[in-house]
Amino acid sequence: MEEYGIDPREISLRYGILGAEPWSEALRVQLEERLGIDAVDIYGLSExxxxxxxxxxxxxxxxxxINEDHFLPEVIDPASGDPLPPGEYGELVFTSLTKEAFPVIRYRTGDIAALYPExxxxxxxxxxMSRVKGRVDDMLVVRGINVFPSEVEYQLLKFKELAPHYQIVIDRGRALDRMEVWIEPAPATVAAWGRFDPGIAPAAELTNKTGNALAAALGIQVDIRLVEPGSIPRSEGKAVRVVDRRQIGV
Ligand SMILES: [Zn+2]
Structure with a gap:
Protein backbone atom coordinates (compact mmCIF):
# COMPACT_ATOMS: atom_id res chain seq x y z
CA MET A 1 0.00 0.00 0.00
CA GLU A 2 2.87 2.38 0.80
CA GLU A 3 4.49 1.63 -2.55
CA TYR A 4 1.20 2.29 -4.37
CA GLY A 5 0.48 5.46 -2.37
CA ILE A 6 -2.65 4.07 -0.70
CA ASP A 7 -3.48 5.42 2.77
CA PRO A 8 -4.63 2.41 4.88
CA ARG A 9 -6.81 4.77 6.96
CA GLU A 10 -9.00 5.35 3.93
CA ILE A 11 -10.01 1.67 3.66
CA SER A 12 -12.43 -0.03 6.06
CA LEU A 13 -9.95 -2.35 7.82
CA ARG A 14 -10.08 -1.69 11.59
CA TYR A 15 -9.09 -4.88 13.38
CA GLY A 16 -6.59 -7.62 12.63
CA ILE A 17 -6.47 -11.10 14.22
CA LEU A 18 -3.06 -12.36 13.16
CA GLY A 19 -1.53 -15.76 13.65
CA ALA A 20 0.12 -18.81 12.05
CA GLU A 21 3.60 -17.78 13.08
CA PRO A 22 5.06 -15.97 16.07
CA TRP A 23 5.24 -12.19 15.88
CA SER A 24 6.58 -9.63 18.31
CA GLU A 25 5.39 -6.58 20.25
CA ALA A 26 7.58 -4.43 17.98
CA LEU A 27 5.77 -5.85 14.93
CA ARG A 28 2.42 -5.02 16.60
CA VAL A 29 3.51 -1.38 16.89
CA GLN A 30 4.37 -1.33 13.17
CA LEU A 31 1.12 -3.05 12.13
CA GLU A 32 -1.02 -0.73 14.24
CA GLU A 33 0.77 2.47 13.24
CA ARG A 34 1.17 1.72 9.56
CA LEU A 35 -2.23 0.06 8.97
CA GLY A 36 -4.21 2.13 11.51
CA ILE A 37 -5.77 -0.99 13.08
CA ASP A 38 -5.95 -2.87 16.37
CA ALA A 39 -3.71 -5.93 15.91
CA VAL A 40 -4.17 -8.96 18.18
CA ASP A 41 -2.54 -12.37 18.28
CA ILE A 42 -4.35 -15.70 17.84
CA TYR A 43 -2.92 -19.11 18.65
CA GLY A 44 -3.88 -22.58 17.56
CA LEU A 45 -2.50 -25.74 16.04
CA SER A 46 -4.04 -28.16 13.60
CA GLU A 47 -3.42 -31.20 15.84
CA ILE A 66 -6.79 -19.76 26.45
CA ASN A 67 -10.28 -21.23 25.96
CA GLU A 68 -9.91 -23.36 29.08
CA ASP A 69 -13.41 -24.80 28.89
CA HIS A 70 -12.11 -26.78 25.89
CA PHE A 71 -8.33 -26.99 26.38
CA LEU A 72 -6.34 -27.73 29.52
CA PRO A 73 -2.91 -26.06 29.22
CA GLU A 74 0.37 -26.91 30.95
CA VAL A 75 3.95 -25.69 30.55
CA ILE A 76 6.69 -28.27 31.03
CA ASP A 77 10.47 -28.43 31.04
CA PRO A 78 11.14 -29.81 27.53
CA ALA A 79 14.09 -31.89 28.77
CA SER A 80 12.59 -33.52 31.90
CA GLY A 81 8.87 -33.28 31.09
CA ASP A 82 8.19 -31.83 34.58
CA PRO A 83 5.44 -29.14 34.88
CA LEU A 84 6.78 -25.61 35.44
CA PRO A 85 5.25 -22.93 37.72
CA PRO A 86 3.21 -19.99 36.32
CA GLY A 87 5.28 -17.34 34.58
CA GLU A 88 8.13 -19.67 33.61
CA TYR A 89 8.87 -20.33 29.96
CA GLY A 90 8.81 -23.93 28.78
CA GLU A 91 7.07 -26.21 26.27
CA LEU A 92 3.33 -25.69 25.94
CA VAL A 93 1.23 -28.86 26.37
CA PHE A 94 -2.53 -29.23 25.74
CA THR A 95 -5.18 -31.76 26.68
CA SER A 96 -8.48 -31.40 24.81
CA LEU A 97 -11.54 -31.61 27.07
CA THR A 98 -14.49 -31.55 24.67
CA LYS A 99 -13.07 -32.77 21.36
CA GLU A 100 -14.59 -36.02 20.10
CA ALA A 101 -13.12 -38.63 17.71
CA PHE A 102 -9.61 -37.15 17.83
CA PRO A 103 -8.90 -36.07 21.40
CA VAL A 104 -5.34 -35.26 22.49
CA ILE A 105 -3.90 -35.97 25.92
CA ARG A 106 -0.91 -33.91 27.10
CA TYR A 107 -0.01 -33.08 23.52
CA ARG A 108 3.45 -31.51 23.26
CA THR A 109 3.21 -28.52 20.93
CA GLY A 110 6.94 -27.81 20.59
CA ASP A 111 6.10 -24.14 21.24
CA ILE A 112 7.88 -22.17 23.99
CA ALA A 113 5.55 -20.00 26.10
CA ALA A 114 4.58 -19.17 29.71
CA LEU A 115 1.17 -19.20 31.48
CA TYR A 116 -0.29 -16.37 33.59
CA PRO A 117 -3.27 -17.35 35.77
CA GLU A 118 -4.01 -13.86 37.23
CA MET A 129 -0.38 -17.55 27.65
CA SER A 130 2.54 -15.38 26.59
CA ARG A 131 3.36 -14.94 22.96
CA VAL A 132 5.16 -17.97 21.58
CA LYS A 133 8.84 -17.21 22.07
CA GLY A 134 10.02 -19.85 19.62
CA ARG A 135 10.01 -23.57 18.89
CA VAL A 136 11.77 -26.11 21.07
CA ASP A 137 13.49 -27.31 17.86
CA ASP A 138 14.03 -23.75 16.42
CA MET A 139 16.21 -22.62 19.26
CA LEU A 140 19.64 -22.12 17.77
CA VAL A 141 22.75 -22.91 19.72
CA VAL A 142 25.52 -20.68 18.44
CA ARG A 143 28.87 -20.95 20.23
CA GLY A 144 27.08 -22.45 23.21
CA ILE A 145 24.58 -19.55 23.48
CA ASN A 146 20.83 -20.12 23.06
CA VAL A 147 19.51 -17.82 20.34
CA PHE A 148 15.81 -17.37 19.58
CA PRO A 149 15.06 -15.97 16.10
CA SER A 150 12.16 -14.06 17.71
CA GLU A 151 14.68 -12.05 19.79
CA VAL A 152 16.56 -11.11 16.61
CA GLU A 153 13.29 -9.93 15.08
CA TYR A 154 12.41 -7.94 18.20
CA GLN A 155 15.73 -6.08 18.04
CA LEU A 156 15.60 -5.45 14.28
CA LEU A 157 12.08 -4.02 14.36
CA LYS A 158 13.29 -1.27 16.69
CA PHE A 159 15.08 0.28 13.71
CA LYS A 160 12.65 2.32 11.63
CA GLU A 161 15.35 2.60 8.91
CA LEU A 162 15.00 -1.14 8.18
CA ALA A 163 12.41 -3.06 6.18
CA PRO A 164 10.65 -5.78 8.27
CA HIS A 165 12.45 -8.58 6.39
CA TYR A 166 15.57 -10.40 7.52
CA GLN A 167 17.37 -13.71 7.35
CA ILE A 168 19.69 -15.37 9.83
CA VAL A 169 22.54 -17.39 8.31
CA ILE A 170 24.63 -19.64 10.55
CA ASP A 171 27.84 -21.02 9.17
CA ARG A 172 30.94 -22.74 10.40
CA GLY A 173 33.71 -20.17 10.61
CA ARG A 174 37.36 -21.18 10.70
CA ALA A 175 37.21 -22.13 14.34
CA LEU A 176 33.80 -21.03 15.67
CA ASP A 177 30.24 -20.82 14.33
CA ARG A 178 29.53 -17.54 12.60
CA MET A 179 26.14 -15.85 12.75
CA GLU A 180 25.25 -13.46 9.96
CA VAL A 181 22.03 -11.44 9.84
CA TRP A 182 20.87 -10.15 6.47
CA ILE A 183 18.85 -6.95 6.61
CA GLU A 184 17.27 -4.59 4.10
CA PRO A 185 16.91 -0.82 4.34
CA ALA A 186 13.31 0.46 4.14
CA PRO A 187 12.30 2.16 0.85
CA ALA A 188 12.20 5.57 2.63
CA THR A 189 15.77 5.02 3.90
CA VAL A 190 17.10 4.35 0.40
CA ALA A 191 15.18 7.39 -0.86
CA ALA A 192 16.90 9.52 1.81
CA TRP A 193 20.33 8.10 0.85
CA GLY A 194 19.69 8.78 -2.83
CA ARG A 195 20.79 5.24 -3.84
CA PHE A 196 21.44 1.81 -2.38
CA ASP A 197 25.12 1.30 -1.59
CA PRO A 198 26.28 -0.55 1.55
CA GLY A 199 29.58 1.39 1.33
CA ILE A 200 28.23 4.89 1.91
CA ALA A 201 28.57 6.42 5.38
CA PRO A 202 24.89 6.35 6.52
CA ALA A 203 24.61 2.69 5.36
CA ALA A 204 27.75 1.72 7.28
CA GLU A 205 26.41 3.54 10.34
CA LEU A 206 23.10 1.64 10.12
CA THR A 207 24.97 -1.67 9.77
CA ASN A 208 27.12 -0.84 12.81
CA LYS A 209 24.33 0.17 15.15
CA THR A 210 22.23 -2.86 14.16
CA GLY A 211 25.18 -5.17 14.83
CA ASN A 212 25.83 -3.54 18.21
CA ALA A 213 22.17 -3.85 19.27
CA LEU A 214 22.07 -7.55 18.33
CA ALA A 215 25.40 -8.31 20.02
CA ALA A 216 24.20 -6.62 23.23
CA ALA A 217 20.84 -8.45 23.23
CA LEU A 218 22.08 -11.92 22.24
CA GLY A 219 25.46 -11.97 23.95
CA ILE A 220 27.34 -13.04 20.81
CA GLN A 221 29.10 -11.30 17.94
CA VAL A 222 26.80 -10.93 14.91
CA ASP A 223 27.89 -9.97 11.39
CA ILE A 224 25.40 -7.77 9.58
CA ARG A 225 24.99 -7.84 5.81
CA LEU A 226 22.98 -4.98 4.35
CA VAL A 227 21.37 -6.25 1.15
CA GLU A 228 19.49 -4.71 -1.77
CA PRO A 229 15.83 -3.82 -0.96
CA GLY A 230 13.50 -6.65 -2.05
CA SER A 231 16.23 -9.33 -2.17
CA ILE A 232 15.29 -11.24 1.02
CA PRO A 233 12.59 -13.86 0.23
CA ARG A 234 9.13 -12.62 1.29
CA SER A 235 6.93 -14.71 3.54
CA GLU A 236 4.73 -17.13 1.59
CA GLY A 237 3.16 -19.19 4.32
CA LYS A 238 5.80 -19.73 7.00
CA ALA A 239 8.78 -17.44 6.48
CA VAL A 240 12.25 -18.97 6.14
CA ARG A 241 14.07 -16.84 8.67
CA VAL A 242 16.96 -19.16 9.44
CA VAL A 243 19.44 -20.82 7.11
CA ASP A 244 21.70 -23.16 9.08
CA ARG A 245 24.61 -24.24 6.88
CA ARG A 246 26.37 -26.09 9.67
CA GLN A 247 24.50 -29.31 8.83
CA ILE A 248 25.48 -29.33 5.15
CA GLY A 249 29.16 -29.85 5.81
CA VAL A 250 30.50 -27.11 3.53
ZN1 LIG B 1 -8.01 -9.81 28.57
Missing part, protein backbone atom coordinates in the same frame (compact mmCIF):
# COMPACT_ATOMS: atom_id res chain seq x y z
CA UNK A 48 -5.61 -29.63 18.56
CA UNK A 49 -8.30 -27.70 16.68
CA UNK A 50 -6.65 -25.20 14.33
CA UNK A 51 -7.03 -21.47 15.07
CA UNK A 52 -8.97 -20.63 18.23
CA UNK A 53 -7.11 -22.29 21.09
CA UNK A 54 -6.23 -18.85 22.48
CA UNK A 55 -6.72 -15.22 21.46
CA UNK A 56 -5.63 -11.86 22.80
CA UNK A 57 -8.35 -9.51 23.98
CA UNK A 58 -8.61 -6.19 22.19
CA UNK A 59 -8.90 -4.34 25.54
CA UNK A 60 -5.61 -5.36 27.20
CA UNK A 61 -3.49 -7.01 24.45
CA UNK A 62 -1.57 -8.56 27.30
CA UNK A 63 -1.32 -12.28 26.66
CA UNK A 64 -3.65 -14.69 24.88
CA UNK A 65 -6.71 -15.97 26.75
CA UNK A 119 -7.25 -12.29 35.91
CA UNK A 120 -6.76 -9.88 33.01
CA UNK A 121 -7.59 -6.15 33.22
CA UNK A 122 -10.29 -6.80 30.57
CA UNK A 123 -12.25 -8.75 33.22
CA UNK A 124 -11.87 -12.22 31.70
CA UNK A 125 -10.57 -14.89 34.08
CA UNK A 126 -9.34 -17.44 31.53
CA UNK A 127 -5.63 -18.20 31.95
CA UNK A 128 -3.40 -16.28 29.56
Missing amino acids: VIGPGVANECREAKDGLH PCSCGRTLVR
